[in-house]
Amino acid sequence: MIALAIDHRNFTAAILDDGGDFISRVECPAPAGGYRDWLVAVCDLVAGLNGVSPHMHVAVAVPAIISGGNAEITPLANLAGADLRRDLQSALSREVFLTDFGAALTAFHAGISKTDKPLVALWIGSSCHGGLAANGGIVTGAHGAAVNWAHLQLPAPVPHELDGRPCWCGRNGCVETFLSTSGLEEDYERVTGDRLTAAQIATAASGNDIVAESVIQVFEDRLGRATATIISLIDPGTIILGGNTPMPERMCERVPRKWPGYVQIDRSNTRLTWCEAGHGALLRGAADLAAARRSG
Ligand SMILES: [Zn+2]
Numbered sequence: 001m002i003a004l005a006i007d008h009r010n011f012t013a014a015i016l017d018d019g020g021d022f023i024s025r026v027e028c029p030a031p032a033g034g035y036r037d038w039l040v041a042v043c044d045l046v047a048g049l050n051g052v053s054p055h056m057h058v059a060v061a062v063p064a065i066i067s068g069g070n071a072e073i074t075p076l077a078n079l080a081g082a083d084l085r086r087d088l089q090s091a092l093s094r095e096v097f098l099t100d101f102g103a104a105l106t107a108f109h110a111g112i113s114k115t116d117k118p119l120v121a122l123w124i125g126s127s128c129h130g131g132l133a134a135n136g137g138i139v140t141g142a143h144g145a146a147v148n149w150a151h152l153q154l155p156a157p158v159p160h161e162l163d164g165r166p167c168w169c170g171r172n173g174c175v176e177t178f179l180s181t182s183g184l185e186e187d188y189e190r191v192t193g194d195r196l197t198a199a200q201i202a203t204a205a206s207g208n209d210i211v212a213e214s215v216i217q218v219f220e221d222r223l224g225r226a227t228a229t230i231i232s233l234i235d236p237g238t239i240i241l242g243g244n245t246p247m248p249e250r251m252c253e254r255v256p257r258k259w260p261g262y263v264q265i266d267r268s269n270t271r272l273t274w275c276e277a278g279h280g281a282l283l284r285g286a287a288d289l290a291a292a293r294r295s296g
Pocket of ligand 1: 169
């Protein structure tokens with residue numbers, strides 16, 4: 001199986017064996033240019049994999065809502081309105097299965113944990129995505145949008161959180177505008193006038209940068225509010241944080257302390273943990289979902 005993850009800033013491709021282990025893996029920056037440039041880059045990336053054979057199918061994880069087998073709603077302007085599945089199949093001359101980041105991350109962890117309690121996986125990167133596993137399967141919803149937490153309004157906003165947060169979806173104040181790498185970077189820039197990457201802000205917070213520390217504390221509080229809403233609705237046994245969550249170990253320690261202030265009953269059985277596999281989790285989860293679809 002070939003697996004591919006198309007993200008805002010980078011593309012990753014891999015070949016996985018039937019056990020889900022990586023045989024080869026390559027990545028490249030997302031090219032400048034438009035949709036056709038992206039298709040060419042994907043073809044080049046797949047061609048660069050060691051061990052490609054003609055019969056292999058392609059599982060693709062994209063930051064999008066997948067409806068009717070295609071990417072319907074996405075923050076990636078290059079993919080908006082495109083018939084991505086058809087065009088990838090044509091460009092690669094292979095059968096293509098599309099899934100979203102939330103479902104792929106969820107499938108990866110549901111396969112590992114074998115939990116019988118609901119599992120929610122939240123991708124925090126340039127954009128945010130969510131997925132749900134329950135009753136032994138992935139729950140995508142009636143429109144492919146289950147746990148589309150990115151475009152909920154940030155819960156319990158304080159006055160300065162109510163304005164000035166336009167989102168690509170056309171609304172204002174979506175969770176994604178706060179709880180994403182770009183949201184964190186903009187918070188830091190608002191205070192300091194300097195633009196650092198999310199990783200640089202996390203490093204600064206670990207040192208003596210009190211502004212970075214305060215920005216991370218605000219991020220923690222917002223993540224506490226957002227995850228408390230998910231807990232109130234779904235009551236999961238586990239919430240996984242994936243992607244580029246800043247200071248993930250610290251988040252998993254501190255965010256649950258916020259929950260009692262925002263939920264109505266004891267939720268101490270809900271565990272918050274984080275995913276170290278990065279885009280590898282998306283590749284493996286997408287491959288698992290594609291294999292399940294083919295065998296089902
Ligand atoms: Zn939005």
